[in-house]
Amino acid sequence: MSGATRRAYVLLMTAASAALLFSFLVYILFAANLARFPYDYDQGEGFEVHDSVLFSRGALPYRDTETYPFYASNYPPLFHMMAAPFVWLFGPAYWYGRLLGFLGSLVSAAAIAYAVYRDGTRHKWIAALSGLAFLSSNFVYHIGPLFRQHTMMVTFETLAVVALAGAVPRRDKRGIALGLALLLCAGYTKQLAAITALAAIAWMFIRQPARAWTWTLGFALVGAAIFLWLNIASGGQWWNQAIVANVNVFMVEQALGLFNLWFKLHGFLLIPAALLFVYELYLERLSLYSIWLVAAALLGGIASGTWGAGDSYFVTSVAAACILSGIFFSRSLAGAWRFPRALRFNPSSKLTIAAALMIPLVYLGYARATLKMPTDGAFRPLAAVLGVEGNVRETFFDSATFKVGGYARIGYFLTSADWAAGAEIVELIQASDKPVLSEEAGFTLAAGRDVVTNPTQLRNLERAGLFKGEQLLAMIERQEFGLIVLRALFYPPSVLGAIGRRYEHTQTIHMNGFDYIILYPKALDEG
């Protein structure tokens, strides 16, 4: 590389690094803004807080929903077990779960960078940009700082894949055992990790079929033993709540829309990742990363179309794309390709020069494609320079917009008005001396009341024919709840019907961009 090319390369790489570091800064600020908010930012977070509370008491959240408090969870236990010690120390709160998720995303980024460094050509700058590229994804930005188990699943998956990709070719038994143990951790954090497990096992069979049988058998036995223990310990509720109730309606338009959005946002990385996949397929050996990308993109993408799923289902494929594109770029810079004589390019040094100028431009393009930022306050001058205006909120820009179904409509920063609105709902709950039915657990947790029901779980159970709700319906009919707080109306139709008959809408409180509907018992005609 000549001096001029070298200078241009350093300048462009510095610009790309600055763009991705800016994205990282916005991510940190968003996580900090969200961390202390004591209510749901994304609906369902509160139920994950409650699951952690139950685990901290040594209780399982896989319960009979026919009896008070009609609560059950559909999530595997590991993430909430990780949060349980924080419950002992700090009581029920959102901040530590959000911190765990955020730190998990940083660990994933570090693992991606390490994989690119180790399995590429030991190019530190490209490795660092690959990790930053993961954190820049709109999908990672959404889910990372939430009290959600999804990010931790991706962390375990990424660590498992990086461990196995290094250990299997070396026949490193400890490394393979560690990788498979991390895969089990991923699976018992969220069921979706089954896709990564399938990809890893398929790759092990391609590389070393005989050994793969032994390892797979051990992996399956340990996984099945945990599964059986959970089912026995919960009196069979684990199967109903975490498996049967997870089967949901599939929406084709949502899946196709999210596939399209995934490519629009991450195409700058997906194209080089696909090129490396093709190279490996025909000219080298397939890496685990390639099989992981194909499986996570296809199966995770299809799964994103199910009711309740969304853009987060693509995060695993984004991690794989960051690793593959990073390896592709570092090999291109080093000219480390082995083509058959008929396909060999001459002189290859020109390709290296082209790569040196193209690669930072690709990362710059990716940073622009995934741009999201506040447009007010300290960000206003930069937003003006970039020509960016609030598009999803008055003061927030998201390159993905909020137009695709299943793309979480979150990411903007919270204001003091959101805190005040949440406190107003909590005051209403505290003013009642009866149990309260709230569609989000955050308010009842803050008020020190029982968490009653998990609406989406009841809806899913009813769809599966596993929820009659006689006791809950009777309580509603007898107006035993002091008030009811609704937002998205996720309860089963039978429950919403009973609420409509016995309660009336008296107040609407706007928080975090959503309307919370407050209902009180109707005055009944005694005659």
Next chain:
Amino acid sequence: MESQEPTVSKRQLGIALALTGTIGFGAILAIDIVDVGRPGGIGPMQSLALVIMAATAIVGLTLMPLGDAPA
């Protein structure tokens, strides 16, 4: 060390992919023959699945000439 162990070749992988793609393609089309009551013919997800299966079969066929090279 690994190279001394039996491994899946590109030809074997090609055969597996070609068979999976062909059988999968036929099975997806067969949904409309078996489940006659389904409305609307071949749906968008079915079309996508057919494309994926066809692509899998084609990739498999192109791998088969690469012989014993490890996959």
